[in-house]
Amino acid sequence: MNIFASLYQSLTDQVKDINTRYAKPSIQMTPLVRICLLFLRFYLFLLIGLLIYKFIAVVRQ
């Protein structure tokens, strides 16, 4: 368990370090662009959800 705990801690530290390193993006996006990108992301995930639904439906047939 200790190995996994230390691995998890190391991973978490690395993620925090990455977030700090890339906290300030070099390309400044306007709020409108950010909103559009976020909308696109969630929209695409919705479509993926529909695909998974179709996959399950076909497998069950």
Next chain:
Amino acid sequence: MNIYSSLFYKYRKTMKALRMFFVVAGPGIIVMVADNDAGGITTYTVTGAKYGFHLLWFLILLGPVAYYVQEMTVRLGAVTKRGHAEAIFHAFGSFWGWFSLLDLILTDWLTMITEFIGMTAALSIFHIPAYMTVLFCWILMGSMIMVGRYWTWEKVALIFCIGNLIYIPCAFMVKPALHDIIFNSVIPHFPPGGFTNDLFFLLMANIGTTIAPWMIFFQQSSVVDKGLREKDIPFGKTDTVIGSFLTVIVAMFLIIVTGKLLLGVPVESAAEAARMLMPVNKYIGTIIAIGLFDAGFLGAICISLASSWAFGEVFGWAHSLNYKIREAPWFYAYYFFTLVLAGVVVLIPRAPLVLITLFVQVIATTLLPAALVFLILLLNDEKTMGKYKNSLYQNFMNIAIVIVIIVLSTLYGISTIFPNLFA
């Protein structure tokens, strides 16, 4: 300068350019030919069997589409000297970076599974059990990256690329009607039966197998690992053009084979097609099986490398094939991890492997706009790209590709909720 000196000068200049091209060539050809992976071979087999030659024109259109997308990664990699994952984190911050990395993990893992599905199915035709194929592939893929450097890996991958061309002589063997091929290649039209859900699904699968998110990450990281510079960009573009030409040619020739021999026969996979063709013409059946294994292997080595490069770039690990295992342990560990995680899924009893193969192509298409939008934004950053930023024409073409894919994905989503809409 007299005419002989002038000719000799031109000859020397051409030979120098050719030698330079052969040094630089590799990432574009490999990524495009690897694009005809096991999932791609299955998609083209099913397309030919279902619709004959009627979608050849669509495949030809996808060639330039693949080129416009992949060419951007050559410029971005050569100018920024960063892989795609690192470029996104650096340009857009960690929030969007993690989103892109999540896309990559998901699509890469699913696509790796399809590669192993293809390889095990191909060798099962020769009565080799799935677990042996998986073990053999793990050993072979592992050895490939542990011996030598990036150049060695690239040369071996190029040999597998040549193997992917095996469908070309196959198409000549079936003696298709030339006028049918020309007509269906040049005139855009819907196949008999019109625009149905099945046609829609296959169109999406064909797009997903021609341009996939992993290709963007792979080619850019490959350009960086190879050490290409800005002055190598023209050669990198030529490399990509040749690659996109080859990928379309292989796809078309495979569709010609199955369109001629299996039209109207319900075929669900390339392995099934190979099995059906063995009694008819054992050479063609064998070629399809060998080609399927080659495609799956080439796809697997490229996709696992794309993931390892991306993680290495973001987490700051040493991430190059030019390092030995003890110099880049996490890079190689992740590489083996993806191989094992994908291979194990194929061994699950009664898993719907063929269905997974086709659905993965559609998922890759659906997630593609997210990757493309960031790529376009990066290529329009004048501060970073300078004179290599996108021209108006390039922006127009790439934005059009994004819009078409979003529209097609939306229509497919609608057809899932209202199945009778396109019935």
